[in-house]
Amino acid sequence: MLSFFSISGFVNGITFAVLGLLVLLNNPKRKLNRLYALFSFSVVFWAISYGIWNLPQILSAKESALFWTRMLNFGSAFIPILFSHWCLTVLDIEKEKKNKTIFTLGYLATLIFALFAFTPYYVSHVEPKLFFPYWPMPGVLYHFYLLICWGALLGYMFYRLYKAHKTASGYKREQVKYLLIGTILGFGGGATNYFLWYGISIAPWGQSSGSYLDYFFILCCLTLPFYGCSVGFKKNRDICSFPFDYSPLYFLSSISKPEVGNDYLAKRIKRFYWRYLYFSFSLLFPFF
Numbered sequence: 424m425l426s427f428f429s430i431s432g433f434v435n436g437i438t439f440a441v442l443g444l445l446v447l448l449n450n451p452k453r454k455l456n457r458l459y460a461l462f463s464f465s466v467v468f469w470a471i472s473y474g475i476w477n478l479p480q481i482l483s484a485k486e487s488a489l490f491w492t493r494m495l496n497f498g499s500a501f502i503p504i505l506f507s508h509w510c511l512t513v514l515d516i517e518k519e520k521k522n523k524t525i526f527t528l529g530y531l532a533t534l535i536f537a538l539f540a541f542t543p544y545y546v547s548h549v550e551p552k553l554f555f556p557y558w559p560m561p562g563v564l565y566h567f568y569l570l571i572c573w574g575a576l577l578g579y580m581f582y583r584l585y586k587a588h589k590t591a592s593g594y595k596r597e598q599v600k601y602l603l604i605g606t607i608l609g610f611g612g613g614a615t616n617y618f619l620w621y622g623i624s625i626a627p628w629g630q631s632s633g634s635y636l637d638y639f640f641i642l643c644c645l646t647l648p649f650y651g652c653s654v655g656f657k658k659n660r661d662i663c664s665f666p667f668d669y670s671p672l673y674f675l676s677s678i679s680k681p682e683v684g685n686d687y688l689a690k691r692i693k694r695f696y697w698r699y700l701y702f703s704f705s706l707l708f709p710f711f
Contacts, residue, residue, distance in 0.1 A: 431630065432474025439463040439470065455512055462505040468498030473630070488557035489549045496559065497540035503572040504529040507580040510602065514587050529576050536568045552619045553626055561620050569617070573610075581606060 443463025450456045472495035481487045508526060511517045517526070539545045544562040552558035584606065588599040612629030619627065 426477075428627070428630070429474045429477035432470045432472075432477060436467045436470035436474060439466040443467065455509070458505065458509040458512055462502065462509050465498055465501040465505055469495050469502065470498075472498055482556045485549060485557055489546070489559075492549060492557075492559035493541045493546045496546055496565075497537055500533055500536045500540060500568065500572070503576050504533045507576050510580050510584060510606075513602070514583060514599075516583065525576070525579065529572070532568075532571050536564060536572070539564050553624060555619070558619050565620075573614075577610060 440463070443460045446456050446463070447460035472491055475481055476488060476491035476495060481491055504526075507529065508517065511522055516522060536545065539562075542562070544564045545568070546565065547560045547562040549557035549559050581603075584599060584603050588596060588603060591599050615625065615629035616627040618625040
């Protein structure tokens, strides 16, 4: 059972490492690329630490389990603020005075939480929960982290995405819609980790399918206009090979030609999303 959480952590980490590097190397001077790369690398730090923590040899010792739970929570502390910064930059509203203030306070709060990540004020201790020999328990600062970074910061970011979706049109509306879907499923899946923190006996099954599937989908669907892909395939190229059909590289290249219309892009997004959704869950199903 624990091998599922360890494997999913490593898969998440490798996936985000590759995607973050691809986006950064595509145009390292562009702010949007750098923000997504930073967000990806914070997920990598969390996911790899999560995978190491769930290795049997680590969970067999209380001290090592405590260290790696603090390590993964150090990485996860940066995820909300970096993702929010990236999303608001995608919406081109990051320079609003109110948002600048939110970023300043958000980064300051994140820095404080990160500084205390290896102390009992953030992660108090570890104890047995369900089939986990050692599960982290929150310190006093961790409650404020969830309230500020998950409640206030991500709540505000979701509100701005929802508002943008209502006012946007055409392909931009499709982008924001799928960004909303990914945000709900991604952070919703990650949030299942917090049940055991507060004594609710629900295993964190969503941490794998949520972050791995949905953020991968977000990147694939939003790379075209935001990251400047320049390689193009013909619009009418047939998709017949199964591995290639589910390849995000093919998806990006097949829609990245400037003359391709918005209707076609929207259809391609929908087609890719549902196929990748089915394919990803078919890979995860054997673990259950």
